Amino acid sequence: MNNxxxxxxxxxxxxxxxxxxxxxxxxxxxxxxxxxxxxxxLNQTFAGKNNVKEVLKKNVLDIDKNDNSKQMSLVDEKINKLQMKQVSSVQDNKSYDQIVEQLEELRNNKSKLQTEKSIVDANKRRIVDLIKFIDASSFRVEEYEDKLYNRN
Structure with missing residues (x-):
């Protein structure tokens, strides 16, 4: 016995x-x-690459439906109006503490929306890159290589 x-x-x-x-x-x-x-x-996925591409394209369309650009535009409009109101309050020697709080809240909201948009845009780019990769691929992987599967 081999121990x-x-x-x-x-x-x-x-x-x-x-x-x-x-x-x-x-x-x-x-x-x-x-x-x-x-x-x-992986090889089964590439064998059915047209199906995979259709699913990926649908995912891109779904991402586009959830675009938050309109929300960011609305937040920008509110920020601009409040800034004008703040300037007016300063000129009239009125208190603008409440306006400052509202501006801070809107800027935080805008920052969150920008972060979400960046994540969504990055995911969309990955999907589009994957579709391009699948389009350009007509191969069968014969040997496992760590660098193909590891992101590190």
Missing amino acids: QASTSAKWRCATRITYGPKDCKGGSLEESEIQNAVLRA
Whole structure:
């Protein structure tokens, strides 16, 4: 019997690691089994790339429906009106504390909207890039490479 430790990577469920093999219904998986499953999934995706592209295009359209540009324009209009009101209050020596609070709230709201828009735009760019990649691809991946699947 060979009692030497295996040098190949194996994946085990968390239950097996925490409670031992008696509580785990599944066995260990070799790294190569997981890599082969990823390759099969990727190749199946490319085999049906027209379906994938349609889903991605629908996602882009859904993203466009949720554009918050109108909301940002409304917030900008409110900010401009309040700024004019603030200038007027200063000129008339009136208190403008409430206006300042409203402006701060609107600016915070605008900042949140800009952040949301940046995230949405980045997601849209990723989807469009993926569609372009799928369009340009007519290959079958034969060998697993970490750099294809890891973002780090």
